[in-house]
Amino acid sequence: xxxAQAASARGRDIIFEYMAGxxxxxxxxxxxxxxxxxxxxxxxxxxxxxxxxFFALLLSGIEIVISHPRFYWGETGNVMTPSLFELPxxxxxxxxxxxxxxxxxxxxxxxxxxxxxxxxxxxxxxxxYVISSVLGRHLRKDLLPGGAGLTWRELSMDIANHLRxxxxxxxxxxxxxxVQRLAYLSVIFVLFPLAIWTGFAMSPALVSAFPVxxxxxxxxxxxxxxxxxVSVLLVxxxxxxxxxxxxxxxxxxxxxMITSGALSESEHT
Amino acid sequence: MSNFSRRKLITTGLAASAGASGLAVAVRLAxxxxxxxxxxxxxxxxxxxxxxxxxxxxxxxxxxxxxxxNQISRAPFAxxxxxxxxxxxxxxxxxxxxxxxNVDGLVARPSSFSLAELKGFPSRRQITQLxxxxxxxxxxxxxxxxxxxxxxxxxxxxxxxxxxxxxxQRNWRxxxxxxxxxxxxxxxxxGMNGGELPMGHGAPLRLSLPRQLGYKSVKFxxxxxxxxxxxxxHKGSYSWYAGI
Numbered sequence: 001x002x003x004a005q006a007a008s009a010r011g012r013d014i015i016f017e018y019m020a021g022x023x024x025x026x027x028x029x030x031x032x033x034x035x036x037x038x039x040x041x042x043x044x045x046x047x048x049x050x051x052x053x054f055f056a057l058l059l060s061g062i063e064i065v066i067s068h069p070r071f072y073w074g075e076t077g078n079v080m081t082p083s084l085f086e087l088p089x090x091x092x093x094x095x096x097x098x099x100x101x102x103x104x105x106x107x108x109x110x111x112x113x114x115x116x117x118x119x120x121x122x123x124x125x126x127x128x129y130v131i132s133s134v135l136g137r138h139l140r141k142d143l144l145p146g147g148a149g150l151t152w153r154e155l156s157m158d159i160a161n162h163l164r165x166x167x168x169x170x171x172x173x174x175x176x177x178x179v180q181r182l183a184y185l186s187v188i189f190v191l192f193p194l195a196i197w198t199g200f201a202m203s204p205a206l207v208s209a210f211p212v213x214x215x216x217x218x219x220x221x222x223x224x225x226x227x228x229x230v231s232v233l234l235v236x237x238x239x240x241x242x243x244x245x246x247x248x249x250x251x252x253x254x255x256x257m258i259t260s261g262a263l264s265e266s267e268h269t
Numbered sequence: 270m271s272n273f274s275r276r277k278l279i280t281t282g283l284a285a286s287a288g289a290s291g292l293a294v295a296v297r298l299a300x301x302x303x304x305x306x307x308x309x310x311x312x313x314x315x316x317x318x319x320x321x322x323x324x325x326x327x328x329x330x331x332x333x334x335x336x337x338x339n340q341i342s343r344a345p346f347a348x349x350x351x352x353x354x355x356x357x358x359x360x361x362x363x364x365x366x367x368x369x370x371n372v373d374g375l376v377a378r379p380s381s382f383s384l385a386e387l388k389g390f391p392s393r394r395q396i397t398q399l400x401x402x403x404x405x406x407x408x409x410x411x412x413x414x415x416x417x418x419x420x421x422x423x424x425x426x427x428x429x430x431x432x433x434x435x436x437x438q439r440n441w442r443x444x445x446x447x448x449x450x451x452x453x454x455x456x457x458x459x460g461m462n463g464g465e466l467p468m469g470h471g472a473p474l475r476l477s478l479p480r481q482l483g484y485k486s487v488k489f490x491x492x493x494x495x496x497x498x499x500x501x502x503h504k505g506s507y508s509w510y511a512g513i
Contacts, residue, residue, distance in 0.1 A: 001404035048306035068404035074396065089405060097347055108402060109506025116513065117316025138351070204400055205324045205480045205512025209331035220398060220406055269502075 015146040028061060037171070043138065046129040047257055051120065054238070056118035061231055063111035066104055067092045071228060075219035084225060085167040119199060143188070146179045154178050168248040173256070180244075183237065191234050303446060307431070307499040308509045313495035317390055325448065328512070333454055336396045341462060343409035345399075347469030349488075357437050357489065365473040370419075370457070374433075374495035377424035384459060384473055390414040390422075395454055397479035399486065402511065406442040409470075412478040413462030417451045421491070428497045434476060435492040443487050444509070445478065454479055457490065462502040 032205070039047070070079070070089035078084065079095055090100035133139040140146075145155075158179040166179070176184065200206050201213040217223045227244035245253045255261050301303050304322035308314065360368050365384055372380045393415055400406040420432070425447075432450040435442040449455055457479040459466055468473045471488025480484050484507060496502065503509050 065404070067402075068417055070405075075340065076342050076408050077348035077407045078342075078344075078401075078407055080346045081342070081400070093348075095346075107311055112402065113316065113508060117313050120316050120319050133395050180403035202400070203324075203513040204333060204482065205331075206399070208333040208480045209328040211334050214334075220400060253469070 039254035039260050041260070042129065042136075044257055046125050046258060050129075053118040053122035053125070054234070056114055057122065058231070058235065060111040060115035060118070063107050064115060067106065067108055068096055069098065070096065071225045073218065075214075075220055077221040094120055094265075119196075120136065122192075123196060126188075126196075130188065140238060142176060143181055143185055145178050145185075149211045150178055165247075168244065169258070173246060173252070183240075187234070187237055191230050191237070195227060195230045195234065196256065198230065200224040202227065282439050301469045303430075303448065306508075306510050307444075307503050314450055315506075316381070317508050317510060320508075320513065323422045324510070328480070330448075330452060331480075333397050334409050335394075336398070338396060338410070340408050341396060342412055345407040345409050345462075345470070346405060346439070347467070349469050350373075352438060354437060361472070368473050368491065370474060370491055370493060372419060372423040372493045372495070374493075375426040375429045375497060376495050377426060378422070380423045382419065387414050387419075387457060387459060387474070390418045393453070393456055393484075394480070395456070395477070397454065397477065397482050399477075399479070401483040407505045410462050411456055411458045413456035413458035413477060415453055416455045416457055416476075417453070418459060418492075420450060423495075425495050431495075431499050431502075433494040433496060434501070435494075435503050436471075436487045436499070437489040437491045441487060441489075442502065443476075444496075444499055445481075445485065449478065450481065452480070466499050480512055482513065485511050 008183055020252050020264050021202040066089060067088070069089050069091055070077070070083040072081065073084045079097065086098075089098065090102060090104050091098045133143070156180050158177045161177075163181055171179070197213065198217060200210075201217055202220060203213075207214045207220075214220055214223055270300040296305070299322055302325075304318075304325050305348050306317055308319040311317045320444075342452055360507045368384050369381050370387070371379075371381045391414070392412060394410060394412045396408060398408045406436055414478045416432070429447060431444045433442055435451045444500075445455070446481055454477070456474050458471075458477045461467060466475060471486075475488040476490060494502075499509070
């Protein structure tokens with residue numbers, strides 16, 4: 001048995017013992033320098049590829065949206081029609097009345113190219129991640145709430161811990177809590193797919209072949225509005241995600257996601 | 270240890286050369302089947318090539334959605350800054366009777382058509398959406414002659430791969446591949462919402478290309494060139510293919 005395998009086996013023992021309900025055992029069992037794989041290579045690589053793409057999509061998305069910071073519902077909408085809502089920001093095109101006396105520079109050329117290139121990478125990355133998570137153990141073991149024991153008591157305890165702004169404990173370093181699982185599941189299986197779907201729904205060519213892409217979300221402009229709202233929700237998730245990582249121990253969690261070197265008890269005490 | 274690294278070296282080398290030759294074959298095949306856009310190079314080349322290739326494979330000759338008349342936008346926005354071109358103004362003053370569109374390049378019969386001649390071709394009416402890359406859109410009824418009729422009248426040569434179309438406004442031209450040029454919904458439009466094409470929408474002649482974004486639907490068209498290469502025609506930072 002190699003050192004890594006031994007460390008991994010030890011990691012599982014520790015979780016098992018902790019799950020059995022003994023905090024004391026955990027503290028006893030974890031040596032100060034425990035090294036055990038926390039995240040698989042697949043999770044780590046897809047996580048950082050997605051991070052990179054997300055920032056590219058966010059930057060280029062903001063750049064694209066300022067060319068028309070008005071949103072509509074239904075099939076059509078333009079400066080001659082009433083909007084559903086407007087962003088209180090200046091625009092990069094002179095025909096959009098924004099209340100500002102200046103027009104921002106138009107950067108849509110590279111922004112659109114970057115947006116679609118990053119979209120390709122994030123979609124392919126997401127496919128690899130989702131398929132291998134479903135086929136492997138990642139989805140069942142790490143993400144589905146059953147793996148952390150989805151009971152009302154567990155859930156309310158987790159929510160209460162979050163509301164009290166309690167620092168995530170040792171346990172969360174090894175296994176996601178229920179609230180965390182639900183957050184990740186909704187990002188992976190609701191928000192990202194919705195962003196991709198509504199992105200496709202804005203493509204006149206794809207919609208010509210698959211009209212349901214647009215009709216099911218209420219039309220071309222509805223797709224654009226949903227795409228924007230989902231992006232805002234993803235940014236909110238990102239902010240909370242970063243705050244939680246910082247509270248849980250930034251260096252430790254970053255190390256776990258980069259090299260997979262998991263926590264050492266000493267960093268917390 | 271040396272054994273291990275040698276094995277690793279051999280497998281890595283094999284994998285790399287298999288990958289490289291696989292990619293080379295894929296690129297040649299893709300090019301033969303018209304799956305490589307003219308702007309395939311540069312850092313954004315992979316993205317734009319994947320989009321173009323997948324759309325060509327997935328959409329085929331699919332038809333853009335056509336809408337019922339009650340969905341026609343009451344206020345179709347026309348993005349146009351005023352311009353003055355003497356030639357345009359005098360043609361407009363004459364009711365565009367002297368407007369001509371010239372067809373040249375890889376055609377057996379270089380031709381020139383007046384608006385009256387264009388209206389003599391079989392026409393098509395379609396109520397489609399025009400979506401701008403900025404994010405806004407409107408639905409209008411467009412009346413015009415399918416571009417394929419004009420191309421067959423001029424008899425495009427077999428080596429034709431792209432059709433370039435020019436506006437009377439300087440430096441405004443776009444191009445499409447033959448799949449889009451011969452698509453039944455690709456129209457040279459002279460009428461809109463039951464009347465003449467208004468100036469703001471490109472009077473007297475514009476393109477309707479509902480499977481791509483608005484920036485491909487050039488206004489004030491007066492020249493069409495058939496070509497086998499876009500090397501001297503395509504420039505600019507916007508993606509050549511705008512079906513997104």
